[in-house]
Each structure stands twice: as structure tokens, then as C-alpha cells.
Amino acid sequence: SYELTQPPSVSVSPGQTARITCSGDALPKKYTYWYQKKSGQAPVLVIYEDNKRPSGIPERFSGSSSGTLATLTISGAQVEDEADFYCYSTDTTTSRYPLFGGGTKLTVL
Amino acid sequence: DVQLVESGGGLVRPGGSLRLSCAVSGLSFNNVWMTWVRHTPERGLEWVGRIKDEADGGTADYAAPVKGRFTISREDSQNTVFLQMDNLKIEDSAVYHCNTKKCGGGNCNDYWGQGTLVTVSS
Numbered sequence: 001s002y003e004l005t006q007p008p009s010v011s012v013s014p015g016q017t018a019r020i021t022c023s024g025d026a027l028p029k030k031y032t033y034w035y036q037k038k039s040g041q042a043p044v045l046v047i048y049e050d051n052k053r054p055s056g057i058p059e060r061f062s063g064s065s066s067g068t069l070a071t072l073t074i075s076g077a078q079v080e081d082e083a084d085f086y087c088y089s090t091d092t093t094t095s096r097y098p099l100f101g102g103g104t105k106l107t108v109l
Numbered sequence: 110d111v112q113l114v115e116s117g118g119g120l121v122r123p124g125g126s127l128r129l130s131c132a133v134s135g136l137s138f139n140n141v142w143m144t145w146v147r148h149t150p151e152r153g154l155e156w157v158g159r160i161k162d163e164a165d166g167g168t169a170d171y172a173a174p175v176k177g178r179f180t181i182s183r184e185d186s187q188n189t190v191f192l193q194m195d196n197l198k199i200e201d202s203a204v205y206h207c208n209t210k211k212c213g214g215g216n217c218n219d220y221w222g223q224g225t226l227v228t229v230s231s
Contacts, residue, residue, distance in 0.1 A: 001173070035154065042206060042221035043146075043154065054217045086154050097170055098144075103153035 002026065002091040004101035011107040018074040020104045022087030025068055032070035033088040034063055036081075037103075043086070047072060074106070082108045111135035111220045113207050118225030121197055125229070129192040131207030131222055139163060141211060143183060143190040147203035148224070157205070160190060175201070197229045 004024040012018045022032060034047040045054055047063035050070065060075045070089075074081055087101040117129040131143065142165070145157040158171040160181045169181040180193040190207060204224040211218050 037148070037154065042223055043148075043208075045210070045217060045219040048212050048217040048219070052212075052217065054219065084153065088154075088156075095173065097172065098156045098159075099172075100146075100154040100156060 002093050002095070002099065004087050004089060004099060006085075006087060006101040006104045008102070009105045009107065011109075012077050014079055014108055015076050018077045018081070018106055018108070020072045020074075020085050020087075020106065022070045022072075022089075022101050023068055024070075024087075024089060024101075026092040027065060027068050027070055027089060029092050030090040032063065032065055034061075034070075034072045035086045035088060035100075037084045037086060046085075077106070077108045079108050082106055111218075113209070113220055113222035115205060115207055115222040115225040118205065118227045120228045120230065122231055123197060123199055123229055125197050126193070126195045127197065127227060129194070129205055129207075129225055129227075131190045131192075133188045133190070133207075133209070136209075136220070138188040139185040141209045143181075144208045144210075145181060145190075145192050145205060146208055147201075147205045147227075149203045152203075155203070157192070194227070197227075199229050202227060202229045 031049045035043040036046050037043045046061045050065040051063045062073045064071050084103045086103045112134045114132045142161050144159040147155050158181050160169040178196045183190045206224040207222045
């Protein structure tokens with residue numbers, strides 16, 4: 001079955017750049033979205049359509065996609081950015097339905 | 110302001126049923142697709158299913174783990190979407206969120222409810 005693969009964890013110091021990757025065979029054909037999820041809170045969309053930032057999301061969040069790899073970059077990560085991050089895209093191979101990656105725990109300390 | 114409010118969660122035994130509701134306000138409900146997503150600390154976010162708006166056929170799609178057991182429906186006159194969960198399994202325990210997203214015109218409006226907890230346990 002189709003999967004979006006993310007590293008389980010990424011750790012950076014405050015002010016450093018954090019990069020979280022998401023790989024999937026269908027990413028060249030489908031947009032990637034990125035969600036931030038903090039405990040007890042609803043997910044927050046931080047990047048849509050590979051590289052667009054919704055209004056209200058800080059400029060330090062950016063996204064890119066090349067081939068089968070999408071990347072979320074947080075430039076100058078802050079302590080309040082610590083959360084789980086999930087990529088989200090669509091399976092074009094079997095189900096043709098959306099799915100989430102397994103999630104990446106970002107630690108900023 | 111747009112609000113999505115889920116209700117109907119609770120404790121249920123394996124094999125039992127629950128019906129979740131998601132009441133939506135502040136947007137044109139009959140023009141949006143509605144999605145159900147669940148979350149556990151162990152498995153993360155999981156897409157459960159979605160229902161299209163009537164203009165796109167009003168049909169529902171489901172993730173493989175819930176297909177045949179879960180049914181999504183909508184009542185546009187009540188601005189509400191439902192998730193009927195039958196033959197529940199322990200692994201269905203999660204916080205269930207409803208969501209709608211509309212991207213275009215230079216922005217992406219993505220709305221979530223706070224979620225309702227479903228616990229399947231004997």
C-alpha cells in the first residue's frame with residue numbers, strides 16, 4: 001500500500017533551521033500539505049500546495065517539493081514551534097484517497 | 110467566525126456502534142467537502158473518510174481500515190456531517206476531528222473541530 005515516509009524525529013536548537021522531509025512515489029503528481037499538531041489541539045495547516053503559506057502562518061515556515069521528496073523548512077526555529085508535523089497528500093496508485101505521513105516530532109531546545 | 114463542533118464520542122465495547130456529529134457554522138456548508146480525521150499518539154493523524162458536496166455527487170469515500178464499518182453522511186439543512194461507526198474495534202480508539210478545506214484564490218481556508226474522543230474497550 002502507498003505510504004508517505006517521514007523521519008520519526010528532528011531536533012534543532014532555537015534559531016537553527018529545521019528541515020522535515022516526506023517521501024512518496026506520487027508526490028511528483030500531487031500537492032503536499034503540511035500540518036503542525038500540538039498535544040490537545042487541532043491540527044494547523046502551515047503549508048499548502050507544496051510551497052504556499054496560509055495567511056497567519058509565520059514566514060519562517062516554507063515548503064518545497066522535488067520529485068518524490070517534499071520538504072518543510074522552518075528557518076530560525078523557535079521553542080513554540082515544537083510539535084508533531086505531518087505531511088498530507090493523495091495516493092494516485094491504489095486508493096486515490098488522501099493520506100498522512102507517519103509524523104515527525106520536532107524538538108527545539 | 111467559522112466553527113466546527115464535534116459531539117457523540119464516548120466509551121463503547123468492541124463490536125458496538127457510535128454516531129459522531131459535526132456541526133458547522135460560519136460558512137456555506139452545502140458547498141464544501143467534509144472530512145473526518147482521527148488521531149492517536151501512537152499512530153498519529155489518520156484520514157478516515159470524506160463526503161463530497163451535492164454538486165460533486167454527495168458521495169463518500171473511506172480509508173481501507175474503516176470501509177464497510179463506517180458511514181459518512183451529511184444533512185445540509187442542519188449544516189451537519191455525521192460519522193456512523195459500526196462494529197467498532199479497539200484500534201478505532203482515537204480523537205475524531207472533522208475538517209474542511211478550500212484552497213484557491215491565493216489562500217487556503219482550512220478549518221478543524223477540536224475533536225471528540227472515542228474509546229473502544231471491554
